[in-house]
Amino acid sequence: QVQLVESGGGLVQAGGSLRLSCAASGRAFSVTVMGWFRQAPGKEREFVAGISPSGGRMNYADSVKGRFTISRDNVKNTVYLQMNSLKPEDTAVYYCAARGSAYDLVTSVHDDYHYWGQGTQVTVSS
Numbered sequence: 001q002v003q004l005v006e007s008g009g010g011l012v013q014a015g016g017s018l019r020l021s022c023a024a025s026g027r028a029f030s031v032t033v034m035g036w037f038r039q040a041p042g043k044e045r046e047f048v049a050g051i052s053p054s055g056g057r058m059n060y061a062d063s064v065k066g067r068f069t070i071s072r073d074n075v076k077n078t079v080y081l082q083m084n085s086l087k088p089e090d091t092a093v094y095y096c097a098a099r100g101s102a103y104d105l106v107t108s109v110h111d112d113y114h115y116w117g118q119g120t121q122v123t124v125s126s
Contacts, residue, residue, distance in 0.1 A: 004024050009121045012124055022034070022081075036095070063089075086122075093122075099112055
């Protein structure tokens with residue numbers, strides 16, 4: 001089992017930055033693909049970014065490329081999402097997610113991720 005706890009959300013003006021963190025429990029973190037998803041009101045949950053167990057491979061949604069950066073610290077069992085140049089359309093609840101430890105492909109498919117955090121709200125004002 002993997003438990004995920006997000007933090008770092010908040011209210012920020014357009015053009016500003018936030019860094020989200022996701023602390024994971026469990027000894028398998030270093031072999032687990034991690035991802036960030038988001039869900040805006042009235043919309044489906046969508047993929048934002050994913051990172052391989054070693055941190056060497058990342059995958060981003062087109063809407064955040066060049067603005068967001070995913071990273072991880074396998075000693076601290078934490079994955080991060082640095083969000084720069086934020087836009088009002090980035091407003092959403094952001095969720096941390098983990099694949100099972102048997103998988104190393106960084107996918108953007110919601111159902112490929114088996115463990116989810118409770119989410120943290122990010123609000124970007126115009």
